[in-house]
Amino acid sequence: MTRKQLVSSFLALFICGLTFAQKPSKPNASEIYNSIKKLNFLGSVLYVAAHPDDENTRLISYFANEVHARTAYLSLTRGDGGQNLIGPEIRELLGVIRTQELLTAREIDGGEQFFSRANDFGYSKHPDETLAIWNKKDVLNDVVLAIRQFKPDIIINRFDHRSPGSTHGHHTSSAMLSVEAFDLTNNQSQFPDQLEATSVWQPKRLFFNTSWWFYGSEEKFEKADKSGMMGFDIGTYYPTLGLSNSEIASLSRSQHKSQGFGNTGTRGSQMEYVELIKGDMPKNGDIFEGINTTWSRVKGGEVIGDILEEVERNFDFTNPSASIPQLLEAYKLIQKLEDAHWKTLKTAEIKDIIAACSGLYLEAVSSDQHATAGETVQLNIEIINRSNEPIKLVAYETNNHKVSKNVSLQNNEKLEYKESLAIGTNQQPTTPYWLTKKGSLGMYNVENPDLIGKPETPRKFNVSFDLEIENTAISFQKAVVYKMNDPVKGEVYKPFEIVPEAAAKIDEKVLIFNTDQEMEIPVTVTSGKNNLEASVTIAHPRDWNIYPESQNVHIDYKGESKTIFFKVIPPKNESEGLMTPIIKVGDHTYTKELIEIDYEHIPYQTVLLPSETKVVRLNIQKMGQNIGYIEGAGDIVPESLRQIGYEVITISPEDITEETLHRFDAIVVGVRAYNTIENLKYKQDILFDFVSNGGNMIVQYNTSHRLVTDNIAPFSIHLSRDRVTDENAKVSFIDKEHALLNYPNKISEKDFEGWTQERGLYFPDSWDKEFTPILEMHDKGESKKKGSLLVAKYGQGYYIYTGLSFFREFPAGVSGAYRLFANMLSIGKTNIQKQTSLND
Numbered sequence: 001m002t003r004k005q006l007v008s009s010f011l012a013l014f015i016c017g018l019t020f021a022q023k024p025s026k027p028n029a030s031e032i033y034n035s036i037k038k039l040n041f042l043g044s045v046l047y048v049a050a051h052p053d054d055e056n057t058r059l060i061s062y063f064a065n066e067v068h069a070r071t072a073y074l075s076l077t078r079g080d081g082g083q084n085l086i087g088p089e090i091r092e093l094l095g096v097i098r099t100q101e102l103l104t105a106r107e108i109d110g111g112e113q114f115f116s117r118a119n120d121f122g123y124s125k126h127p128d129e130t131l132a133i134w135n136k137k138d139v140l141n142d143v144v145l146a147i148r149q150f151k152p153d154i155i156i157n158r159f160d161h162r163s164p165g166s167t168h169g170h171h172t173s174s175a176m177l178s179v180e181a182f183d184l185t186n187n188q189s190q191f192p193d194q195l196e197a198t199s200v201w202q203p204k205r206l207f208f209n210t211s212w213w214f215y216g217s218e219e220k221f222e223k224a225d226k227s228g229m230m231g232f233d234i235g236t237y238y239p240t241l242g243l244s245n246s247e248i249a250s251l252s253r254s255q256h257k258s259q260g261f262g263n264t265g266t267r268g269s270q271m272e273y274v275e276l277i278k279g280d281m282p283k284n285g286d287i288f289e290g291i292n293t294t295w296s297r298v299k300g301g302e303v304i305g306d307i308l309e310e311v312e313r314n315f316d317f318t319n320p321s322a323s324i325p326q327l328l329e330a331y332k333l334i335q336k337l338e339d340a341h342w343k344t345l346k347t348a349e350i351k352d353i354i355a356a357c358s359g360l361y362l363e364a365v366s367s368d369q370h371a372t373a374g375e376t377v378q379l380n381i382e383i384i385n386r387s388n389e390p391i392k393l394v395a396y397e398t399n400n401h402k403v404s405k406n407v408s409l410q411n412n413e414k415l416e417y418k419e420s421l422a423i424g425t426n427q428q429p430t431t432p433y434w435l436t437k438k439g440s441l442g443m444y445n446v447e448n449p450d451l452i453g454k455p456e457t458p459r460k461f462n463v464s465f466d467l468e469i470e471n472t473a474i475s476f477q478k479a480v481v482y483k484m485n486d487p488v489k490g491e492v493y494k495p496f497e498i499v500p501e502a503a504a505k506i507d508e509k510v511l512i513f514n515t516d517q518e519m520e521i522p523v524t525v526t527s528g529k530n531n532l533e534a535s536v537t538i539a540h541p542r543d544w545n546i547y548p549e550s551q552n553v554h555i556d557y558k559g560e561s562k563t564i565f566f567k568v569i570p571p572k573n574e575s576e577g578l579m580t581p582i583i584k585v586g587d588h589t590y591t592k593e594l595i596e597i598d599y600e601h602i603p604y605q606t607v608l609l610p611s612e613t614k615v616v617r618l619n620i621q622k623m624g625q626n627i628g629y630i631e632g633a634g635d636i637v638p639e640s641l642r643q644i645g646y647e648v649i650t651i652s653p654e655d656i657t658e659e660t661l662h663r664f665d666a667i668v669v670g671v672r673a674y675n676t677i678e679n680l681k682y683k684q685d686i687l688f689d690f691v692s693n694g695g696n697m698i699v700q701y702n703t704s705h706r707l708v709t710d711n712i713a714p715f716s717i718h719l720s721r722d723r724v725t726d727e728n729a730k731v732s733f734i735d736k737e738h739a740l741l742n743y744p745n746k747i748s749e750k751d752f753e754g755w756t757q758e759r760g761l762y763f764p765d766s767w768d769k770e771f772t773p774i775l776e777m778h779d780k781g782e783s784k785k786k787g788s789l790l791v792a793k794y795g796q797g798y799y800i801y802t803g804l805s806f807f808r809e810f811p812a813g814v815s816g817a818y819r820l821f822a823n824m825l826s827i828g829k830t831n832i833q834k835q836t837s838l839n840d
C-alpha cells in the first residue's frame with residue numbers, strides 16, 4: 001500500500017453517510033476516535049468557489065480535522081472547460097473526471113462535496129458575462145438550496161465579490177452569488193419550492209478567504225489592515241494520523257491530476273486569513289463564537305452529549321468495542337430527536353462508528369460489473385462481526401426482496417449468502433445525472449429537482465442489513481459493488497453499473513473530407529449482454545451517402561466489442577452535418593455511445609452520450625505539402641492537418657537541425673511550446689534560418705509568462721494577456737487584399753462562423769513594424785485587438801504568430817479554421833497542390 005492509499009483509507013471514515021467510494025472503509029482505532037470527536041462537534045463550514053481546484057484544501061482540512069466541523073466545498077461548476085493533462089477526455093467527460101477528483105480529494109481531507117447546475121463554459125472575463133451565460137436565477141437557486149440543505153454556520157468564499165474583472169468571471173460570480181444567497185436563505189418567500197424538501201436557514205457569518213495574492217505581494221499583505229480579518233494557524237500536526245494538516249491538504253490537492261496539481265506537503269506553522277463580509281466579528285478568535293457547537297445545541301441533545309463525552313474520554317484504543325454499550329444508548333436517544341436535520345446527520349455518523357467499533361464488515365458483491373435491464377446477476381453477501389458484542393442478523397433485503405435469517409454473529413465467524421438480484425426491465429443505464437438531457441452553453445439540464453447539488457448519481461442497487469446489536473435494532477445499507485483481483489494491483493473495486501444492451505460509436509469525432517473520395521470508416525459496437533443480435537444503420541445528412549445501408553451484428557459475450565465498416569460517400573459540394581450510428585435490438589433502438597473512464601486515482605465511470613460524429617466536406621486549396629510539427633503542451637493539430645491531406649511529421653526538439661528541416665515546406669509549433677520545451681531556446685537560430693531560406697514557420701499561442709526564451713520570433717514581439725473569449729466576436733479584415741485572406745482560399749466572414757469556446761488567447765499587443773496584422777476583433781466593451789494573426793516576411797520565407805485557437809477549432813471540425821490555416825501554410829508558395837474539387 002502506498003502512503004497515499006494508506007492516508008486515503010485512514011480518512012475514509014470522516015465522510016460518514018456518503019457512499020461514493022467503492023472501496024469499503026476499514027477504520028482503525030485512531031480514525032474511530034477522530035470520528036467520535038467529530039460526532040461531538042455540532043458546527044459546520046461551507047466553502048464556496050467556482051471550479052474543481054479553486055478550493056483551499058488547507059482550510060478545508062483544518063476545519064474538518066482540527067476543528068472537527070462538518071465541512072463542505074460547493075463548487076459551482078464541474079470544470080468542463082479546463083484542459084486534461086492525463087488523457088483525451090475534454091468538456092463534459094473532463095467534468096466527470098474532475099467531479100470524481102473532487103470527491104477523492106474530499107475523501108482525503110474529510111470534507112463533503114456539492115455542485116450547482118452551472119456549466120464551466122470556458123474563460124469568462126467578467127461576472128456580467130458569466131451570469132448572462134449561466135442562468136443567474138437558477139444558479140442562485142442552487143446556492144440557496146445548498147445552504148438550506150447543508151445548513152452551514154459559517155460560509156467562506158474563495159473569491160472577492162467586490163472585484164469584478166480582476167479574475168475569471170466564474171470566480172467573482174461564485175462570491176457574488178454566495179453573498180446574495182446569505183440574505184435569502186432564511187426568507188420563506190425566496191425559492192419557496194425548495195421548502196417542500198428542506199427548510200429555511202440563516203448562516204451566522206460569511207467570510208472571504210483572502211491572502212497576499214489578492215493584495216499583489218506578501219509585503220503589501222503584511223502591511224494591510226487586518227482588523228476585519230481572522231487568522232488561523234493551519235499548520236497543525238495530527239499525532240493520531242501522523243500527518244500535518246498541510247500534508248493532508250497536499251494529498252488532497254494532488255488528486256487534481258487532470259490539472260497536474262501535484263502538491264508537496266509542508267510541516268510547521270502556517271497562517272490562513274479570512275475577512276468578514278457578513279455577520280458579526282468574533283471577539284475571542286473563535287470563528288464559531290456565539291454558535292453552540294455542543295450537543296446542547298439540539299433540543300434533547302444535552303444528555304446525548306454527556307454520554308458521548310464520556311465515550312470520547314474513556315475511548316480504549318486497544319478495544320474500541322468497549323464503547324459500544326454507551327454508543328447504543330446515545331444512538332437510541334438520537335432516534336428520539338425532533339430536529340430532523342441533526343437526527344439524520346448524527347444517526348449516520350454514529351452508525352458508522354458503532355459498526356467500526358465492532359469490526360462489523362458488511363458487503364454485497366455482484367458477479368458481474370455490468371448488467372442490462374431485465375438481467376439477473378448473482379450477489380455474494382458477506383457479514384462478519386469481529387467483536388464480542390452480541391449481534392444478530394435479523395434479515396437482509398435486496399430490492400424489495402427480504403430474507404429473514406435470525407442468526408447470531410459469533411466473533412470472527414464469517415457468514416456468506418448467495419442471492420439473485422433481478423434488474424427491472426425499465427431500469428435506466430448508469431450515467432452522470434447531469435448529462436442525461438441536453439443542456440445549454442451555461443447550464444446543465446437536471447429534470448429531477450432532488451438531484452440538484454448532488455455530486456453524483458445515487459447508486460440504484462443497495463442491500464440493507466437489519467441487525468440487532470445488544471437488542472437494539474439498527475439497519476445498515478451498502479451499495480452493491482463489483483470486485484476483482486488484478487494480478488498487479490491486487491484487489492480492485494468498481495461500481496456495479498447498468499449499461500444499455502448495445503452501444504455504438506464512430507471512432508473519429510470529426511471526419512474531414514477534402515475531396516469527394518469515399519472513405520471507409522470503422523464503427524465499434526459494444527454489447528451489454530450475451531448473444532446480441534442487432535442491426536446497425538447510420539443516420540447522415542441528406543447530401544451524403546452511406547454504404548451498405550444496414551449491417552447485422554452478432555456478438556457472443558457481454559462486454560465484447562466488434563468493429564464493422566461503412567463506406568461514407570461525401571457530396572461534391574462543401575457540406576457538413578452529423579452522423580449517428582443507430583442500433584436496433586428487437587424493439588429497442590439505441591443511439592448513445594458508452595464511454596468508460598478508467599483512471600487509478602478515481603472510481604471507474606461509465607458515461608452515456610449521444611453518439612455523434614461531425615462530417616465536413618471541404619474544398620481546400622493548398623500549397624506546400626510537407627509539414628514538420630514541433631509539439632508543445634499537446635494538441636491534435638497534426639492529425640487535423642493530415643485529415644486535409646498534408647504530410648505531417650512530428651519532430652522532437654533534439655531533431656531540429658538544418659538537415660532535418662530542409663525537407664519541410666513549413667514548420668508548425670504546437671500550443672505553448674515556448675512555455676514547456678526548454679530546449680527550444682537553443683533551436684531558434686536554426687528555425688529562423690529555415691525561414692530565411694524560404695520555409696514558413698507558424699507559431700501557435702504561448703502564455704505571456706514563463707517563456708523559455710524572449711527570442712520567439714525573428715523580429716521583436718510582445719505577448720500579452722489579451723484574449724477574445726466570445727467565440728462569436730465579429731472579425732474584421734485589416735487589409736482585405738492580403739495574401740493570407742485570398743490565396744489559395746478566399747476567406748470571408750463566413751469562415752469565422754461556428755467557432756467554439758473562444759477566438760483566441762494571449763495575443764501579442766506590440767510588435768516590430770516588419771509584422772503585418774491581418775485581423776481585428778474584440779470582446780464586448782473592450783478595445784480592438786489586432787494581434788491575433790501576425791505575419792512577417794523574413795528572408796525568403798514567412799514567420800507567422802497566431803493566438804487564434806486552432807487547437808480548439810480543428811477538433812470541432814470548424815471549416816473556416818482549416819481554410820485559414822491552409823492559407824497560412826501556403827503563403828509565399830507557388831506549387832499549388834490541386835485537390836479533386838468542383839473545378840476539376
Ligand SMILES: [Zn+2]
Nearest residue numbers: 050051054168
Ligand atoms: Zn477557478
